Amino acid sequence: MCAPPGDVDYSTLTDQEVVARAREGREAAYRELIGRYERPVFSLIYRLVRNREQAEDLAQETFIKVLNALDRYDPAYKFSSWIFKIAHNTALDHVRKKAPAMLSLDGSPHASDGEEAGATAFTVVADDETPEEYTASREIGRALEHAIAQLRPEYRTAILLWHVEGRAYEEIAEIMHVPLGTVKTYIHRARHELRARLAHLRPETPAAPEA
Amino acid sequence: MTESLLHPTSELLEAYVEGSLQDSERVVLESHLLSCSYCQAEVEEWKALFAGLAALPHFEPGPDFADRVLAGVRLRQPWTVRVAELLRRLVPKTTVGWALVAACVALPFLVFGGVMAWLFTWPSVTPQGLWLYARERLTDALLSLVGQAGAAVLESEVARRVVQWGRTWVATVDPSTVGAGLALFATLTLVSAWVLYQNLFRTPARERRYVSYSF
Numbered sequence: 001m002c003a004p005p006g007d008v009d010y011s012t013l014t015d016q017e018v019v020a021r022a023r024e025g026r027e028a029a030y031r032e033l034i035g036r037y038e039r040p041v042f043s044l045i046y047r048l049v050r051n052r053e054q055a056e057d058l059a060q061e062t063f064i065k066v067l068n069a070l071d072r073y074d075p076a077y078k079f080s081s082w083i084f085k086i087a088h089n090t091a092l093d094h095v096r097k098k099a100p101a102m103l104s105l106d107g108s109p110h111a112s113d114g115e116e117a118g119a120t121a122f123t124v125v126a127d128d129e130t131p132e133e134y135t136a137s138r139e140i141g142r143a144l145e146h147a148i149a150q151l152r153p154e155y156r157t158a159i160l161l162w163h164v165e166g167r168a169y170e171e172i173a174e175i176m177h178v179p180l181g182t183v184k185t186y187i188h189r190a191r192h193e194l195r196a197r198l199a200h201l202r203p204e205t206p207a208a209p210e211a
Numbered sequence: 212m213t214e215s216l217l218h219p220t221s222e223l224l225e226a227y228v229e230g231s232l233q234d235s236e237r238v239v240l241e242s243h244l245l246s247c248s249y250c251q252a253e254v255e256e257w258k259a260l261f262a263g264l265a266a267l268p269h270f271e272p273g274p275d276f277a278d279r280v281l282a283g284v285r286l287r288q289p290w291t292v293r294v295a296e297l298l299r300r301l302v303p304k305t306t307v308g309w310a311l312v313a314a315c316v317a318l319p320f321l322v323f324g325g326v327m328a329w330l331f332t333w334p335s336v337t338p339q340g341l342w343l344y345a346r347e348r349l350t351d352a353l354l355s356l357v358g359q360a361g362a363a364v365l366e367s368e369v370a371r372r373v374v375q376w377g378r379t380w381v382a383t384v385d386p387s388t389v390g391a392g393l394a395l396f397a398t399l400t401l402v403s404a405w406v407l408y409q410n411l412f413r414t415p416a417r418e419r420r421y422v423s424y425s426f
Binding site: 022023024025027030031034035038039040042043046055056059060063064067068070140141144145159160163164188191192194195198 | 221222256257263264265266267269270271272277280281283285286292
């Protein structure tokens with residue numbers, strides 16, 4: 001039995017095909033695009049801003065920007081790159097506005113003593129507001145989320161796009177609008193920072209052979 | 212050369228776990244790993260980090276997320292819907308609006324009819340005479356207009372045929388057709404003015420399709 005005209009199975013279409021149908025005014029196509037990207041986009045933003053309510057607002061803002069500008073989308077490029085780029089910029093703008101509270105992990109560089117440094121140090125917001133709550137209750141998962149939260153936002157975006165979203169270095173460079181080498185540096189440094197922050201979970205490592 | 216100097220760098224081990232090493236580099240490194248527990252542990256540590264990152268879950272926004280997004284999105288309607296909406300907007304929405312449209316449609320007829328009735332009260336004016344007079348004036352006006360377009364153009368074959376067609380049309384056209392045409396023109400003009408008025412002064416600044424959203 002043939003499907004009635006207009007009854008399209010959107011799940012079988014590429015992003016570009018769905019966008020083409022959205023441009024024709026089909027609400028189902030808009031919903032398909034939202035369905036495909038709401039979790040990746042929300043997750044990226046959530047891990048950048050560390051607050052669920054703000055992340056919902058920023059994810060919503062991202063989708064509204066994207067869907068209202070479908071006419072400007074060039075199908076020669078990946079739709080995912082475009083939406084992640086807008087999500088990254090939207091979240092980063094928000095994070096930068098909040099910069100005074102998030103600039104330093106160890107306290108203000110201008111602090112004159114330890115007490116002042118402690119008072120200005122970055123702290124992850126309350127447990128009931130963080131992604132840890134939604135992560136499987138494994139210690140490594142919580143520790144990893146906490147360690148990611150302490151990375152620079154640029155490192156966070158790069159490493160999340162590579163490891164969680166499976167994006168290639170080239171696509172991440174396009175999304176973040178930085179050179180390819182910079183992306184590699186971001187990811188490399190982020191991994192090393194994460195390893196250092198997760199060192200307390202490390203099992204006993206054999207000592208390096210002496211020279 | 213001591214054994215420790217042969218240890219691959221941490222970056223190389225990272226690239227190995229990432230899978231970005233050349234085949235030749237990978238073979239050399241794997242042969243080293245067979246006999247080096249330190250590097251094996253290092254590789255395991257990288258693998259654990261990669262696995263932990265790959266296992267990070269996606270978070271889900273609120274259940275009504277799509278609806279909230281769509282409330283802020285200007286859905287592009289198909290052209291058929293847009294035309295239907297435009298036509299719908301032309302229809303008056305109030306009794307006063309309908310009355311005004313009716314008045315606008317009736318006005319040219321009333322004026323035209325009134326002028327005609329007034330003219331025919333004169334004994335010297337007959338319908339036939341009035342039509343002949345109007346036709347002559349119309350012909351003169353047409354010729355004058357064409358004449359202003361340039362003698363050179365007038366002398367062309369196309370222009371000659373157009374003038375010929377115009378003369379024939381004026382000579383044979385039914386007066387009632389001209390009247391109906393003028394009435395239609397006046398009606399369309401007034402309806403256009405009404406639509407312009409509706410759009411300039413009576414349409415809300417924000418179209419209904421642009422739905423604002425709130426949290």
